[in-house]
Amino acid sequence: MEFSQETKQKFQEILSHYPVKTAAVLPAVHLAQEEFGYVSEEIIEYLAKFMDMSPVFLKNTVSFYTMFKGKETGKYLIQVCHTLSCSLMGAGNIIDYIKEKLNIDVWETTPDKKFTLVKVECLGSCGTAPVMQINDDYYENLTEEKIDEILSRLS
Amino acid sequence: MKILLKNIEEPDYTGSIQDYRRKGGYTAVSKAIKEMTPEEIVEEVKKSGIRGRGGAGFPTGVKWGFIPKNTDKPIYLICNADEGEPGTFKDRIIIERDPHLLLEGIIITSYAIKSHQAYLYIRGEFVYGANRLNSAIREAAEAGYIGKDILGSGYNLDVQIHRGAGGYICGEETALLESLEGKRGWPRIKPPFPAAEGAFRCPTIVNNVETLANIPFIINNGGESYAEIGVKNSTGTKLFCLSGHINKPGIYEFPLGISLRSLIYEHGGGIKNNNKLKGVIPGGSSMPVLASDEIDVSMDFDSLANIGSALGSAGVIVMDETVDMVDVSLNVAKFYAHESCGQCTPCREGMPWMRDIISRIKDGKGKKEDIDTLLDITYNVEGKTICPFGEAGAWPIRAFVNKFREDFEKHIN
Numbered sequence: 001m002e003f004s005q006e007t008k009q010k011f012q013e014i015l016s017h018y019p020v021k022t023a024a025v026l027p028a029v030h031l032a033q034e035e036f037g038y039v040s041e042e043i044i045e046y047l048a049k050f051m052d053m054s055p056v057f058l059k060n061t062v063s064f065y066t067m068f069k070g071k072e073t074g075k076y077l078i079q080v081c082h083t084l085s086c087s088l089m090g091a092g093n094i095i096d097y098i099k100e101k102l103n104i105d106v107w108e109t110t111p112d113k114k115f116t117l118v119k120v121e122c123l124g125s126c127g128t129a130p131v132m133q134i135n136d137d138y139y140e141n142l143t144e145e146k147i148d149e150i151l152s153r154l155s
Numbered sequence: 156m157k158i159l160l161k162n163i164e165e166p167d168y169t170g171s172i173q174d175y176r177r178k179g180g181y182t183a184v185s186k187a188i189k190e191m192t193p194e195e196i197v198e199e200v201k202k203s204g205i206r207g208r209g210g211a212g213f214p215t216g217v218k219w220g221f222i223p224k225n226t227d228k229p230i231y232l233i234c235n236a237d238e239g240e241p242g243t244f245k246d247r248i249i250i251e252r253d254p255h256l257l258l259e260g261i262i263i264t265s266y267a268i269k270s271h272q273a274y275l276y277i278r279g280e281f282v283y284g285a286n287r288l289n290s291a292i293r294e295a296a297e298a299g300y301i302g303k304d305i306l307g308s309g310y311n312l313d314v315q316i317h318r319g320a321g322g323y324i325c326g327e328e329t330a331l332l333e334s335l336e337g338k339r340g341w342p343r344i345k346p347p348f349p350a351a352e353g354a355f356r357c358p359t360i361v362n363n364v365e366t367l368a369n370i371p372f373i374i375n376n377g378g379e380s381y382a383e384i385g386v387k388n389s390t391g392t393k394l395f396c397l398s399g400h401i402n403k404p405g406i407y408e409f410p411l412g413i414s415l416r417s418l419i420y421e422h423g424g425g426i427k428n429n430n431k432l433k434g435v436i437p438g439g440s441s442m443p444v445l446a447s448d449e450i451d452v453s454m455d456f457d458s459l460a461n462i463g464s465a466l467g468s469a470g471v472i473v474m475d476e477t478v479d480m481v482d483v484s485l486n487v488a489k490f491y492a493h494e495s496c497g498q499c500t501p502c503r504e505g506m507p508w509m510r511d512i513i514s515r516i517k518d519g520k521g522k523k524e525d526i527d528t529l530l531d532i533t534y535n536v537e538g539k540t541i542c543p544f545g546e547a548g549a550w551p552i553r554a555f556v557n558k559f560r561e562d563f564e565k566h567i568n
Contacts, residue, residue: 017272017313017315018315019229019355020336020355022336022337022338023317023335023336023337023355024337025337025338026317026318026319026320026334026335026337027317027318029320030279030318030320060338060339061337061338061339064322064339064340064496065279065319065320065321065322065340066320066321066322067279067280067319067320067321068320068321082486083241083440083486083490084241084242084399084436084440084472084483084486084487084490085241085242085398085399085472087482087486088398088399088400088472088474088478088483089398089399121239121241121323121490121493121494122239122240122241122242122323122490123280124238124239124243124244124246124247124278124280124281125244125247126241126242126243126244126396126398126399126404126470126472127244127396127397127398127404127405127406128404129398129399129404133280136282136283137282137283138283
């Protein structure tokens with residue numbers, strides 16, 4: 001496994017904005033996740049070599065952050081917020097509805113590898129609760145009908 | 156009186172640089188760089204009395220003044236866009252809908268603290284916001300407001316977006332610095348404060364998005380006119396975030412000092428389903444809840460502190476009479492148990508203990524002494540950790556227990 005030429009160039013550009021190389025760790029791990037889909041041990045080893053850093057340093061950092069995925073997830077990662085405002089506005093029902101609809105539990109992936117369902121903490125969109133994020137996009141003011149419509153649009 | 160939502164509330168406003176300039180944007184940068192010295196800008200911001208909008212409320216101009224004079228090290232500005240305090244969603248609206256207002260604040264502030272490198276640390280989940288800011292930075296650079304020799308002044312500034320990757324604690328300024336440096340978001344012991352030794356061990360100012368977005372107004376109109384808005388010790392307008400059981404949730408901008416009752420009943424349209432109010436958190440989930448008879452309070456730093464709560468991030472979470480405060484406190488305790496960075500023992504252990512005890516009470520397995528044990532834990536976490544996360548988790552739980560003890564007792568008896 002290796003970064004594409006384009007990603008390598010992107011990384012060099014990012015690096016030029018920082019006085020020390022370690023500052024480019026989070027951007028580099030984001031690039032890796034975008035390119036490979038997740039950040040496994042093997043990918044961390046590659047990144048360590050690529051950045052000429054200790055793999056332990058990288059692992060120590062990567063394991064701290066909830067957005068870095070250690071393994072492959074479904075094509076669509078459904079992240080439902082269950083913090084206070086969303087919870088008051090029915091996030092629990094939303095999670096139950098998706099579980100039933102996709103016939104999976106939280107932290108599970110559908111057999112066709114299309115959807116993975118997870119619960120996340122506050123997404124910073126409390127005024128339009130309940131809220132979920134699917135991959136990069138936010139979906140707000142959720143209802144069961146809206147979920148039907150959103151999930152049917154994703155192929 | 157609108158400073159921050161003035162443009163956004165215009166129906167056709169797109170947030171492009173053309174729109175922003177049409178509304179008088181980037182005049183403050185010209186004024187600051189061409190007509191004012193950095194010291195004069197710091198003075199003006201001190202005069203404005205503006206206090207940090209991220210939650211702690213420290214006077215912004217005073218913070219800027221802490222940068223050591225004649226330092227030979229580079230100075231950094233960091234815009235804290237790691238908005239994550241539950242109940243808070245105000246920075247996102249500025250980022251997504253008026254990004255140039257924020258950039259103008261960043262440019263002026265960088266010039267004032269003599270920084271040539273600004274980092275905009277944005278929470279990883281705000282992918283759209285980060286993309287929006289990146290294109291705004293390109294627009295501003297093309298127009299000559301960012302980059303080399305800004306407006307022919309010889310002043311250089313680079314602005315770089317730095318995405319977080321999930322972790323509430325990274326909104327704490329020293330955790331943010333660690334995260335920026337590529338490490339786990341573990342808060343640092345202070346002193347040294349970031350102004351003396353921050354990013355890459357160099358003098359650094361960390362300011363919240365909303366704070367920085369106020370700076371163009373202060374430069375255009377003068378610190379004194381800003382200080383006339385609001386109340387004593389809490390000047391200017393504030394973005395209030397209404398969420399929970401309220402008819403009109405959303406972002407509202409008012410001068411500091413508006414009453415919480417008026418925010419909820421006049422502007423927020425009152426409680427959903429005509430229910431009665433049970434409690435309201437005035438400043439994000441870290442701040443102590445107020446009971447329904449405490450809402451005739453002025454929403455400003457001092458007044459809320461005087462009744463044992465705090466303005467925090469002004470994330471106002473409204474809860475109606477159907478709510479069981481045991482459920483609410485369990486939700487809050489779970490959040491803090493999940494988000495504790497694990498560095499300090501009282502927090503790493505205390506937060507899960509609180510979560511587990513409340514969970515036990517909710518399941519009907521609580522013992523009578525559990526309620527006092529909960530209170531005891533809050534006192535053993537508060538003040539015993541490196542960063543204010545300890546208080547952020549302990550204060551709300553203590554307030555839920557003290558103000559709604561009968562909800563807890565119901566599950567035990």
